[in-house]
Amino acid sequence: MIGYIARRLGTAVVVVLGVSIFIFALLHAIYPSPAIDVLGPRANTFTIAAYNKQYGYDNPWIVQYLTYLGHLLQGNLGFSVKFNQSVVSLFQERWVRSAYLSGITLVLSVVIAIPLGVYQAVRRNTAGDYVATSLAFTVYAMPVFFLGLILIQVFSLDLHWFGFEASQSNSTLTIIGDWHDMALPIATLTLLTIASFSRYMRSTAMDVLAQDYIKVARAKGLPERLVLSRHLLRNACLPMVTLIGLSIPLLLAGNLITETLFNYNGLGLLFFNSLQNVDYNVLLAYTLIGAALTVVGNLVADIALTVADPRIRLA
């Protein structure tokens, strides 16, 4: 087990390093230097050359990459030209807000999708299953922003229940308490995640229902409630462990669009604003963090599954 985790961690580090080389080279090829963004479009070639020399943008990219990596290992993610602030401090202000949005989305999705999938599997091909399946299928085909727009139209503009803009507060506690403004962004991301989770949950629950141990449990006269909770639910949840670990890219992309749509001041909105200004230290840092989270998510999911499912042995 320890050996396995060590080996997987090693691979993860290699993958993240590979990601950093690729993204750095790509960004470097697309935007060789921020000189014009900093000095303005009328800067002459001499000032640009001086700027590039001063900040090392005239070095070969491999040298620049190694410098970046050196800073990265010291916890320095570079400097945002647009915000005139270090990237680390920009992220420190915002990451809690994004983590809150993703975290509560994940919790709500799991809490809703698991019983929903089990219900659909047990009552398969009934009216309730058809309604849930078609809704999930429709939402699954929906762009995040369109789903958000529909929710805004119905619950904010027509019914006036919730706000159409996310909470603008700087205090996390205020944001958590502000259901009026946070309900719609959370609902948007949650519905999207449920649509993808419940499809898997329904099909794994159906697989489990066909297993012999369910037949045995029923044959020995166990009440259906206990069959579902003890035998079906616990086994059907196992693939969910992997699915949750793999959902990080979905959540990151969802966050990006939801935060932009609802003007929620988290990392996703920061990324969007940095795109418009080609603030590439921010772009680089957030993409790297996203990649690292994805790799860690996979790793944690695999380890968690072996803890949850004793049949799986790691070699």
Add this chain to the structure above:
Amino acid sequence: MAPNTGSLAPLDITRAPEGGEIGPIQSGWRLALREFAQNRLAVVGLGILAFFVLFSFVGPLLYHGNYLTSDLLSTNLAPGGGHPLGTSNQGYDELALIMNGGQAALEVGFFAAAIAITIGALWGAVSGLLGGIVDAALMRVVDVFLAIPFLFIVLIVAVRYGASVLSLSLIIGGFSWLVPARLVRGEVLSLRERDFVSAARVAGSGQWRLISRHLLPNAFGVVIVNVTFQVADAILAIAALGFLGFGLHWPHQDWGDLLSNGVSYMQDGYWWQIYPVGACIVLVVMACNLVGDALRDSLDVRLRRR
């Protein structure tokens, strides 16, 4: 993904008629096709796709709406009176805009999927066939690309190069070949142990001929199912890019662009600028998913009804 999705050939033998009575032997593909046609939802999905192809490419020949010159006297008109779906804030005809945007969405969807599948299939086939250190190296590259959040990297490149249908297809396709690469590699790993591959080797086939004549055609089932999902994902991706403002450049517009224009007027109740376009995106993506699900079921021998 089912490990044996692509291996349909042996099925014919099991259907050999008994007792002297000789019936027509149906090929695996014909069986799959029959299975597909019996799936009503899949036929509906194909119908929706066919409708949108006609709507986007033939529609503009029949319906000449203005989507190029702004007309400030007829901005934000409600549907009716020469504008079946109303007009935009620039006085463009919404129906014509949606047709035009549909061309972009479908073109990007299919181009991107074609690019992704081509790179992915070759990458996976080479990796699976050669094995060893080549396989390990190629698959680590896939791991690296898979770890990068798709939307992020596509946005970063599209900001600079995302002006045309071709460049957007290259960008989206260029970052979505990883899943097909893994699928094809898995398929090739099992195919390369089979007798017909050994026979081809003994007959003197080179690596390239093995890949192009023997391995890829047999991995086709996996590939074709993945194509449909690739198209759906690419259409969602270009809609997201357009919505965030990093999609096609004028005069080309995609559905995401139209939606983001409509958002500014949501509070004025100009529903025709939002919901028809949104419904188009959902319908096309849903149709691709329906076709993909049905293809997967009909190509999966284990799920096949007899």
